[in-house]
Amino acid sequence: MSKRHSAKFKIDRRMGQNLWGRGKSPVNKREYGPGQHGQRRKGKVSDYGAQLKAKQKLKGYYGNISEKQFKKVYFEAIRLKGDSSENLIGLLERRLDAVVYRAKFVPTPFAARQFVNHGHILVNGRRVNVASYRVKVGDVIEVKQASKQLALVLEASQSAERDVPEYLEVDHGKMVAKFVRTPGLTDVPYPVHMEPNLVVEFYSR
Structure with missing residues (x-):
């Protein structure tokens, strides 16, 4: 079993969002990150930071996907015809x-x-x-x-x-x-805003 299984709510708090839209999410009560520095004011996020967060959020949403698996899906997505970000979502949902x-x-x-x-x-x-x-x-x-x-x-x-x-x-x-x-991004009922285009940008750097 993935280590993420026992730490799924930590993903919510790290992202600052209720990724799965569940009533038990700690973000419903505490909209700041975990740890002693979680309530610090956040500075401006760089382009790289925004791309990294988008990747962590999408990968975290699917729970148990390792970095190796996720990157493999990305490479498949860019090989397919059409929009790579849409292809990425379609492959994940399959x-x-x-x-x-x-x-x-x-x-x-x-x-x-x-x-x-x-x-x-x-x-x-x-x-x-x-x-x-x-x-x-x-x-x-x-x-x-x-x-x-x-x-x-x-x-x-x-x-x-x-x-x-x-x-x-x-x-x-x-x-x-x-x-x-096979769905596209707008077909998928994510409880939070996903940005697969930033994920594609992150890996294509």
């Missing part, structure tokens, strides 16, 4: 753990990675336990039968905290989702 989270099968991106790794998810009827597995348009993602009544799953599917985006078709009665299309 990760199996991201789809499981978006479908509201689990409450957090961290739980989604663990859920996939523990073998609770089927893709087109076959078990897939690799969180970074890339879903294709038309793929059917399902919670396996023995896992459909888990408290974690029932809690997430019934939560009013967030909605299922339009690029997924989800039947929570059957715990089945279909990946309809």
Whole structure:
């Protein structure tokens, strides 16, 4: 398990934003960073600083992505035709753990990675336990039968905290989702403003 799993709220506080829009986030009460210097007045951020923060925020949002994995996704994004920042978001949202989270099968991106790794998810009827597995348009993602009544799953599917985006078709009665299309930045329901263009600039320096 990633070290980030136990420190997800530290990511919120370091960024100064409620990245996942959760009611339990400490940022809801303390909008300053952690540590004894967290309340210091912040100076003007350089272009590099803004790019770095954008990268840390986007990478942190997907919870368990290592720098090596994230950079690999960036290189794939710039090789594809079209806008590299849009490609970056599309590739991140095609990760199996991201789809499981978006479908509201689990409450957090961290739980989604663990859920996939523990073998609770089927893709087109076959078990897939690799969180970074890339879903294709038309793929059917399902919670396996023995896992459909888990408290974690029932809690997430019934939560009013967030909605299922339009690029997924989800039947929570059957715990089945279909990946309809690859989303762009404006399609993704991020609770905070993401700037993938700055991420592209950061890596292209």
